[in-house]
Amino acid sequence: MSPARTLYLSNPSRAARPRPEPGRERFWWYFMRISGLVLIVLVLGHMFIMHVLVQLTGQEINFAFVSSRWGSPFWRIYDFLLLLLAMVHGVNGARIVIGDYVTHKPIRAGLIGLLMATAVIWLLAGMIVIITFNPATAPAVGPFS
Amino acid sequence: MSIGQKWRLSAREMFGYQISWAQLAWMGHRLSGIGVIVFLFAHVVETATVALGPDVYDFTQGFYHNLPARLGEILLMSAVVYHSLNGLRVIVMDFWPRTTIYYRPLTYGVIAATVLAMIPIGLIMITPYAPWGPA
Numbered sequence: 001m002s003p004a005r006t007l008y009l010s011n012p013s014r015a016a017r018p019r020p021e022p023g024r025e026r027f028w029w030y031f032m033r034i035s036g037l038v039l040i041v042l043v044l045g046h047m048f049i050m051h052v053l054v055q056l057t058g059q060e061i062n063f064a065f066v067s068s069r070w071g072s073p074f075w076r077i078y079d080f081l082l083l084l085l086a087m088v089h090g091v092n093g094a095r096i097v098i099g100d101y102v103t104h105k106p107i108r109a110g111l112i113g114l115l116m117a118t119a120v121i122w123l124l125a126g127m128i129v130i131i132t133f134n135p136a137t138a139p140a141v142g143p144f145s
Numbered sequence: 146m147s148i149g150q151k152w153r154l155s156a157r158e159m160f161g162y163q164i165s166w167a168q169l170a171w172m173g174h175r176l177s178g179i180g181v182i183v184f185l186f187a188h189v190v191e192t193a194t195v196a197l198g199p200d201v202y203d204f205t206q207g208f209y210h211n212l213p214a215r216l217g218e219i220l221l222m223s224a225v226v227y228h229s230l231n232g233l234r235v236i237v238m239d240f241w242p243r244t245t246i247y248y249r250p251l252t253y254g255v256i257a258a259t260v261l262a263m264i265p266i267g268l269i270m271i272t273p274y275a276p277w278g279p280a
Contacts, residue, residue, distance in 0.1 A: 019239070033232075033235070033236045033239065033240075036232045036233075036236065037233075037236065039229075040229045040232070040233065043225055043229070044225065044226070044229060047222055047225060051218060051222060051266075051269075051270055052266060052269050052270070055269050055270060055272055055273075056269060061206055061209075062199070062202065062203045062206055063195065063198070063199035063202045063203055064199070066195050066202070083189070086185055087185065087189075090178065090181060090182030090185055091182065093178045093179075093182065094178075094179065094182050097175060097178075097179060118186070122186060122189050122190075125189065125193055126189045126192070126193060129192070129193045129195065129196050132196070133195060133196055138195075138196060138197070138198040138199070139197060139198040139200075140198055140199065140200070141198070141200050
């Protein structure tokens with residue numbers, strides 16, 4: 001088999017990186033594909049409800065909408081999984097993109113560190129809001145009005 | 146090349162070499178992915194304001210109630226649909242390497258399916274700002 005054909009078969013999709021050697025990077029290679037499959041259902045479902053069904057049924061996304069939606073544990077768990085998987089899948093993708101374009105080691109490490117730190121804060125904040133949200137105790141009048 | 150000499154740029158002139166659909170599909174996957182993750186960071190902040198009560202949340206939702214935001218949402222939807230379908234193609238070809246011989250039709254299929262899906266979705270999403278929408 002020619003070297004070109006071997007390389008071609010090692011990366012059949014030609015849209016992503018070849019499957020890495022066993023180890024951490026191989027885990028992430030599988031994670032992107034498996035979480036991607038789950039996210040197709042979760043993200044397209046979420047966007048179909050929020051942008052197509054809401055439009056067709058003449059509803060509006062506001063505080064009352066979210067309160068009634070998160071009144072059901074099903075949608076809280078759905079949104080929790082969506083946040084977790086989308087954030088990890090997206091941040092890992094961004095990490096790989098940074099790794100492809102930023103070759104200067106300290107700058108690359110700094111950017112990826114910043115990305116990870118931001119992602120952890122955002123993920124925790126989002127999870128806390130989804131878990132603890134309670135319309136009964138939310139302030140009726142906002143701090144800015 | 147002076148203006149007026151030639152109005153249409155070929156792929157070779159734009160990129161310096163003959164770019165292929167493989168590269169465009171890959172670039173589209175990357176650009177749509179980066180676009181979606183940037184939006185996700187903003188979306189988490191905007192949704193988290195629901196904890197501050199109806200006053201604040203209904204105010205932040207107002208950011209979306211204009212035509213440029215709606216066009217952005219349609220672009221976001223296109224990015225997600227393309228990234229999903231192209232990602233599915235990547236998964237199929239990575240786990241069943243024999244499908245690689247259908248690489249070209251699968252790539253064209255992903256692009257065609259994205260455009261086809263976005264016609265009804267785009268029309269529904271633009272309704273509030275369209276002539277046929279509510280007055």
